Amino acid sequence: MHVMDMPLLSLLERLARLVHSESHAAGLKPVQWDILRFLAQANRFSRTPSGLTAYLGQTKGTVSQSLKALEDKGLVEKHPQPGDKRGVDVRLSTAGRAMLTQDPLAAFMGGLDGFGLEDRQTLEALLSRYLTGLLTARQGRMFGECRQCRFFQASASQGPYFCGLLKQALSEEDSRDRCVEFELIC
Amino acid sequence: MHVMDMPLLSLLERLARLVHSESHAAGLKPVQWDILRFLAQANRFSRTPSGLTAYLGQTKGTVSQSLKALEDKGLVEKHPQPGDKRGVDVRLSTAGRAMLTQDPLAAFMGGLDGFGLEDRQTLEALLSRYLTGLLTARQGRMFGECRQCRFFQASASQGPYFCGLLKQALSEEDSRDRCVEFELIC
DNA sequence: TTATATTGTTTCGAGTCGATACTAATTTAT
DNA sequence: ATAAATTAGTATCGACTCGAAACAATATAA
Structure with a gap:
């Protein structure tokens, strides 16, 4: 086909x-x-x-x-x-x-x-899910937002946040940027 | 932004x-x-x-x-x-x-x-609508299927179909191909 | 019939892109 | 501690992309 x-x-x-x-x-x-x-x-x-x-x-x-x-x-x-x-x-x-x-x-x-709010959100959600499926299928990296990563931790001792993978303190700003090491929480 | x-x-x-x-x-x-x-x-x-x-x-x-x-x-x-x-x-x-x-x-x-049939169809429909909106907004051509074009006509005299724009007889095969001249019925 | 428009090619220069070979710094294994 | 392997990045090559501009040939309109 x-x-x-x-x-x-x-x-x-x-x-x-x-x-x-x-x-x-x-x-x-x-x-x-x-x-x-x-x-x-x-x-x-x-x-x-x-x-x-x-x-x-x-x-x-x-x-x-x-x-x-x-x-x-x-x-x-x-x-x-x-x-x-x-x-x-x-x-x-x-x-x-x-x-x-x-x-x-x-x-x-x-x-x-011509899109209403709902259609717009649906399109975004489906497209996002599609892209995620695509990237995991071919082991591509996602480059997601740091604070949504499975390595992201709130830290009491060193700075506001902490990366469990890179063992680094993270600022508020860091946490909103995208990261190569991003991995889905699952 | x-x-x-x-x-x-x-x-x-x-x-x-x-x-x-x-x-x-x-x-x-x-x-x-x-x-x-x-x-x-x-x-x-x-x-x-x-x-x-x-x-x-x-x-x-x-x-x-x-x-x-x-x-x-x-x-x-x-x-x-x-x-x-x-x-x-x-x-x-x-x-x-x-x-x-x-x-x-x-x-x-x-x-x-991971998609069910419904999600799949929804994604396709929304994406298609989005693309159409995009192309009409910037006067891009759609390259749609001949038989769904506003110039497409059933013809009794010359061949099975007829193009009202190019004034040409169209075969069954022609009618399923995509065309530069395609315009939305509206 | 003489403009004008349309279809397609060529040439130019900057840049893309994978492949390969290379250097330097770092990590791992011993 | 040191040798080997890994990792970060660069340089060079050749085929190709791409817009711009100049060009030829055919077709259409005035």
Whole structure:
């Protein structure tokens, strides 16, 4: 049976292509937008070349190239990591943060025009469940919010929260960012 | 407000990236798979470089390049068009048709594993409505099935069906393919 | 019949992307 | 403590993407 005879796949293909083709705004490429968005949301354990590699599903070399392009444009800054001399802490520059206000993906809210609140929530919930199923099936990482992770703990002693996996204290801000190590509570 | 704070957009971005990164199978690129799928479904008025241009949302030059790459791989054949000496009729070769049995997009059915029939249909319906809203909002073409188009007519005189826009007789097969000229009945 | 529009190709330059090979820092095993 | 394995990241290569711009040929309209 042909892929395009399955309505869901047909929709998915079309949607993915639409996202891709609309993501050429402001002189940036689709991946570059993806990277900018990721960096705006990732916590300090995740905003590294390897975090991006896992998120984008690409090879290290490819990510390294894309980061160089963004660095040349002044949208991204590389800082040394406190603990590990190999690691690089990739951060959005002020210009990078400003660029995100022109994110072409924002236009995709327009598709919800005829939707009531309920339909909207249903679509989000189902899509979220679908994506979760997809990622667990192929062992992809979820990059969920730190505070919803199975390693997330309230800590009395060191800072407000604590990561049981990385053994690190977490600030209020940390807890709202997304993390490479995120695992579903189950 | 940041795009990634809107759950739907966040899901969409992730899904689109996932589709993109999984679409590197069998030595083909994502666009090349898109083109193969399109050609397998498009009717004779639509399987041209310009049809693809409209479908992919790219420029003519880009499409021309991609087609050349697919032609070199022997997956696609170019034929002259009967009526118009400028036009090119792009068709899947036998090898191209065979390639589609390895479509990496098929793996995306796996995300529906925990879904009941009802959830599945709801997701498809909402996604379809969303996509329609999106395309009409930005005047994108829908590439719907010929027989569901506002120009589609049953014809007593010439062949089983008739296209009121192109003034052409349509076979049973034609009527099930997708068309560039598709417009919603409304 | 002369504009004008449409269909498609070519060339250019920046960037994507996987593969491969490489360096340096860190961890693990001994 | 040190050798081996692992991990983080970079550099280079070749095929391809992609928009922009310039171009040719055919078709349509004034």
